[in-house]
Amino acid sequence: MQQVDFLVIGTGIAGLTYAYKMAEKYPEKKVLVITKAAADETNTKYAQGGVAVVNDLEKDSFEKHIEDTLIAGDGLCNEKIVEIVVKDGPERVQELIELGANFDKESDGDYKLGKEGGHSEFRIIHHKDITGWEMERTLLEAVARLKNIEIIKHCFVVDIITQHHLGYLITKSTPDIECYGVYALNLHTNEIETILAKTTYLSSGGNGQVYRTTTNPAIATGDGVAMVYRAKGRIENMEFIQFHPTALYEPGLRGQAFLITEAVRGDGGILRNKDGEAFMERYDERRDLAPRDIVARAIDNEMKTTGTEHVWLDCRHFDTAKFVEHFPNIYEKCKSAGIDISNDMIPVAPAAHYSCGGIKVDEWGQTSIRNLYAVGECSSTGLHGANRLASNSLLEAMVFAHRCFVHVSQKVDNNDLPEHPTFKLNIPAWNALGTSTPKELILITQSLKEIQQVMSDYVGIVRNNIRLQRAIRRIDLLWEETEQLYKTSTLSPNILELRNLITVGYLIVKGSSFRKESRGLNYNTDYPQKSELLQNIVL
Template sequence: MRTDFLVIGSGIAGLTYALKMANRYPDKKVVVITKAAADETNTKYAQGGVAVVNDLEKDSFEKHIDDTLIAGDGLCNKNVVEIVVKEGPDRVRELIEWGAQFDKEKDGDYKLGKEGGHSEFRIIHHKDITGWEMERALLDAVSRQPNIELIKHCFVVDIITQHHLGYLVTKSSPGTECYGVYALNLVTNQIEKILAKITLLATGGNGQVYRTTTNPSIATGDGVAMVYRAKGRIENMEFIQFHPTALYEPGLRGQAFLITEAVRGDGGILRNKSGEAFMERYDERKDLAPRDIVARAIDSEMKKTGTEHVWLDCRHFSKEKFIEHFPNIYQKCLSIGIDITQHMIPVAPAAHYSCGGIKTDEWGRTSVNNLYACGECSSTGLHGANRLASNSLLEAMVFAHRCFIDVIEKIGSIEFNEKIPDWNATGTSQPKEMILITQSLKELQQVMSDYVGIVRNNIRLQRALSRLDLLWQETEQLYQGSAVSPQLLELRNLITVGYLVVKSAAFRKESRGLHFNTDYPQKSELVQNIVM
């Protein structure tokens, strides 16, 4: 297959970019690849909303910029923060023009929520399923574009570079270029070569590297792992954001149900085993402190009391208003016997968002020529050491637009590389035992959760590296001799991501933002990004 524009991922970042390209070039084909159903993305599960300044009388760009910089704990790129905050309103208006609907007051103004770290009410939302609504609108718009081909159930194996032409490619090699991808078609079970002039990675997060996460099962860090194997630059992988309030269900492994931060924005109170509202002991902003502070506070309370969760108290809420704003949370809680008007909600932190990723510049360019990245898989400089709540959907839209602007300046000068060989599967066979893959995945998630969670230390990180090294050796041996499968590819990518998180955490000799190491509890005077 050949296409001018190849998009890997069908979340808000990938679809926004694809729509812009299809509108700009109606005579060119845009191909969007997703490894599952079209709407099975991290975007779909975003509950809270989009942080955007839309009333300059009550709010200001400067306040949103300051809130983002404070949350990022000294590592944000201020220029990028200003770009995202100031360009954000235009991108939101575009999304509304494409059909996205956000909740409004009776007078027609948008309802605005407030979440941790925000100084003003500025979160626009659609009930408690904002991401779902945005994904719906984008997919509807894509379906009306005849020159967008959306290929479902197609798993990208690797980025094609000069390496596949027999050249030695290293991180210091000048002029590394992306020519497209090799992808496993899950319908035909064949690996296909897809040549592209420009490739955009919008592959989402990597929450599945942990035992419990708010991310769906598809969030396996594929884009980050592929770029690392292609010798591209990866940045700040140690900053994994744990959402403070995932619904606690005993024995759950995998995707946990998210209790959006907007519930605390509306007045929800965190309480410990004794019923004490404990957040005032950790931060003057109490329950609306930034996520890293709240997650560590909950972790501390759980360890002090020997419990596996704390409580979120919403019993003082108006039942009608709660159901109006959070209908899905209400129904989910009710389905497991929790009536929020009478019972507190059991919550515990779960892996939620990767603030690091594929290093890009302010136009979404990676260190590999003709390869762009945006959305959660990228590290643009917006989030720094900790993401401000509801900034991620905004960032995805702004950088999808900036990638689009940059690509139209260069697309005319790029040609297809006709020398790329077909995929060679000679000497491989089907794995005889799937347990070799499933057990390794469980081990990886256990190691990451126990040793590289909310609180870390040097011994834990060293143990994690040792365990991951063995898992990597075993998995590479299996990969070299086996026909590829989605399960094997995801395991391989997750082990790579796990290694990058641990290695980056080991390099950072301080505690900053989402990275807290008890051996280095203070911030360093040297403010630096960890690039790998």
């Protein structure tokens, strides 16, 4: 058992920003950061396009960025949160630049600005086509300079510790549920450790791996959302899963697909069907730069209508040298697949990309569980509504990480943090008696394939009631089988991730079933119209 002042779960931009700020302000206090993989293996690392931020008030404005965000969110954005994120964004980006982040510049020293779907102006700052990687690098180097931050790699959080673990009955209606820390599986020792903290900060990333094909890395298994749901915390709007319209199509691929950033279309890339037709003008007046939900549905319809598994992204009219300069990794990936972008079109298809819902938080990142904060893709702040505007996610992570830092700092300075849990409670150690190693790993691997197949076939870009009913019946059975396996098995990352993915799949299906309308990323052919009632689905 160990005790820390500040516990951070996840090493993406949300986690590292908060950890750095807390450690820098309170050098006498310990900040512990846990990640289940390597420190740089995060969703942040794979963000290509950039950060949407207003940095030239002569050519752009906060009002335009706010309006673009609200339009993309299709009526469900929290306008107060949108204003906070857009207006606080420039200062947060400047802080990262001062830490050493390098964004591409023009010859006159101004930042190069890209334009992506749903944006009315050029406002995306970027580092080539690996912006997330550059931001991750900057923060890891900054964190390494502070002696009071410890990063434990390959440490898998199993569950949040609450009153439930002290023998109390906890329900959704229980007032003042408290977080005391976490149980975590240390993969170096294969022991379940008890880590107690005055405050716990979840930045555990997304859940794209619940689908057969996703732009997310293998670690994106919805761990934070699943843990909070099991702890009876509030989850909302999980039905809004954003499919990125243009992942590189590779026949037979399962798992992480290579992302072709929206910035390619921002620079003039054109989507074409198998007949070479530029089809987006038939779906939206903004054509290839319509919001992602519209583009993804358009591609899905073209594929189903023509009986093909992909469409084409045409970049043949680009200046090749400029393409290589702006998108060097995309160029090299295409080249390795035998695609010459100057002569060949790029085969693309939608892939699960981003969860707009998640752990419900307030304007300071507080969850419904006391002393537990959530930031980044695992959270639902109200910024994205029913559909995220391109390149708003990194901005949201930085802004809310700072807001959590401000909120927790005020508690520290006012001596308002709780005492260490062990001072008043007898937190039990993890009990693994009666468990054993599963004799057949097929029980885990096959169930993983099943949940991904069910979600992809029944709960994808376009849904209907029959598909959702089938999905929930199959997920219920998978849940029963997996819970039995979990209770009798020695814990491993495989079984923990499977359990979390099944929980996330259930939440997505339930959210979609409750939403009797088509709005944003939730398109149901049985309810093709929008409801007049604007509501968040809270589970």
